[in-house]
Amino acid sequence: MRQVTIKDVANQAGVSTTTVSHVINNTRFVAEPTRDAVEKAMSNLGYHPNTLARSLRSGETKTIGLMLPDGSNPFFADMARRIEDLGFKNGYSVILCNSDNDLEKQCSYIDTLIAKQVDGVIFISAGESKEDLQRLANTGTPVVVVDRNIPLSLADMILLDNEQAGYDGAKHLIDLGHTRIALITGPTELAPSHMRECGFRKALREIGIEPKPEYIVQGDFTMKSGSFVMEKLLLTEPLPTAVFALNDMMAIGAMATARRNGYRIPEDFSFVGFDNIELASAIVPSLTTIAQPVGKIAETAVERLLEKVQLDVSSWENEEIILPAKIIVRDSTRSILLD
Amino acid sequence: MRQVTIKDVANQAGVSTTTVSHVINNTRFVAEPTRDAVEKAMSNLGYHPNTLARSLRSGETKTIGLMLPDGSNPFFADMARRIEDLGFKNGYSVILCNSDNDLEKQCSYIDTLIAKQVDGVIFISAGESKEDLQRLANTGTPVVVVDRNIPLSLADMILLDNEQAGYDGAKHLIDLGHTRIALITGPTELAPSHMRECGFRKALREIGIEPKPEYIVQGDFTMKSGSFVMEKLLLTEPLPTAVFALNDMMAIGAMATARRNGYRIPEDFSFVGFDNIELASAIVPSLTTIAQPVGKIAETAVERLLEKVQLDVSSWENEEIILPAKIIVRDSTRSILLD
């Protein structure tokens, strides 16, 4: 089943391949009857253009790479869906790359993306490695980094105001009268987790509290890790009255553990999550959380990337875009001022 | 920033492009010193092969398309991650296509996949349209269809034993003494939902029960729809004592609604879900559900697809592969025999 090419169409229509190409791309005037003949030949033969050949000539693949640490995390899954959708609307396909937080896999994927000549990549890296970014830069591939901190010389950066977000979460609990507040962080080498923790500490310090070291525990943004570290928190003494988890999945895992151990929420523990994934509003009690503007993040990322794709490398100017978070108060937090 | 090509490498190393190509692909013997020179030139120049050109010659893109109805559904997100991972392990990239259950978007995506010359596609279609499959078949693109019923002449099919699964879910509730059992279906035009419903009805019929029409309500596999139809179920009289939702997301939505209305689970309602997404075990009470063997499904799909990619079109033989489901009993169901 040999592929139908522009040549076959040209033969059948009795014109040159030049003309066929021009009617396909609408790139110069073609007389009505000629155009008709070409169009008829195309549908007759079931012609599909071969983008590979086109890309080889034009240097554009209309494809972008999306690097994700973990596509089964609902926050990233949602991000992926939105980016895919925005790409589609702009005529771009997206190659999905899950690094699974594995630097080697990520590195190998970057090679693939370069080899496949993607027009750009949206990058949420495993760790904060600069090497992969450097390789992308060397080949002149535009990159937008999301949710990670990197030198601005390497790429655009789209970040949440993580410190403020961490501050807001802690402040909400403090306003409800909590002073024994535990924190479940993500991997601390990741800037977002670190910055959120800074904000958290700042809020406590403002009311003269230095958090107990046992109250600060580290997860890895999975539900399982939330469950696991909550077991540890249940062993501390005195128990915290509130737990702030730096993503919703860990919060959900931690809440489940608390309840399995006979505690009620929010009576015994107030819980605050982070991300505002769809589930946060669906569980009972619904989860108070810090909402990330996923839609806005995805939009900005795609917009910035496609702008750079149009532009010449020399005129790129990397920007750092900081988006605000917003606390959504639901039923998992309660005031203990009257207790 | 002109791309470094095989020609530049050949020049620098003082050999022909033929030789360079052969050292890159390890496809014929090259003398040690020659090979060294070539390798040095490659790393000097920072050479990256251009897969586009390679694919144009070889006819292989090492890329597969993955069509999904909705990537924000955790079940599909998990499937996507696994397929992506298996693809990666076999040297294939995957282009992510969310149809968002929109036939036009799906159709347009299929065009893109054909134009991009993907080596194959894994297809979970929106609706049960045969047209898109036909177009793929016309271009000789191998296709494996997952979780949808189609004529076997068009593609391989990987299906759950949906009828048995529906039967098992109902049977579990019957064994616990339930007779007033509600069912939350998916879109009924989708074969899996339909088959599960058949199994459900069969189990009830075996004990001489014809389900009340008000007990059978239709959702669309989203959490929101689960919440929504549960409101309707709470208006029926007498109330059901158990609810079987044909996916976990709808079950979770329905459970939340029940509890918001003051009902306890499993005391007032037993709940059974479907899919066994990660969350099913994390919520409280944990959700009894019908587990789909996602890992096995993904493996089989990728395996079958890559087999066909190697083979000549003429020797393809489409198969229908039926995988068993398994009920996982957790805390959301309870016996009412002693009440």
Add this chain to the structure above:
DNA sequence: CTGAAAGCGCTTACAG
């Protein structure tokens, strides 16, 4: 042990 050259399916400057 290695090279010259054709060709994959397109686009596009150049020409008329």
Add this chain to the structure above:
DNA sequence: CTGAAAGCGCTTACAG
């Protein structure tokens, strides 16, 4: 209003 031909960056039969 349309065409002949070069070229995008590779691979590979053919030749020596």
